[in-house]
Amino acid sequence: MKYDNNNKGVLFRNETATPENKQPYLTGNCEVNGKKMQMACWMQEAKKDGSKFFSVKFQEPQAKEVVASNDSSTSTTDGVPF
Numbered sequence: 001m002k003y004d005n006n007n008k009g010v011l012f013r014n015e016t017a018t019p020e021n022k023q024p025y026l027t028g029n030c031e032v033n034g035k036k037m038q039m040a041c042w043m044q045e046a047k048k049d050g051s052k053f054f055s056v057k058f059q060e061p062q063a064k065e066v067v068a069s070n071d072s073s074t075s076t077t078d079g080v081p082f
Contacts, residue, residue, distance in 0.1 A: 005031050013042055026054075030062075036061055 009030020024040035031037065038046040040057045 007036075008033055009039055011039060024057075026062060030058070032058065038062070 007030075009028055011026040011028035014024055014027050017025050022042075025043045026039075026041035027041045028041075029036065030039055037058045038061050040059075041054045044053050044055050045051070046053065
């Protein structure tokens, strides 16, 4: 039987988040109605009474950027890497 992950997700603590850099306190992935989504979660404080709460953002997964490698093994004898 295949595990049904629909309408479920997981969040992990973002170790580099600080109030100064405004990065999400928690990040993770979920599946909503069969569609994979990314989650970001910030800890907030209500201005009215100072109570704490979480603000959550869902977005479609963004393609990871491929970083070009400066690998010398791909270069040819004339020094041009392609």
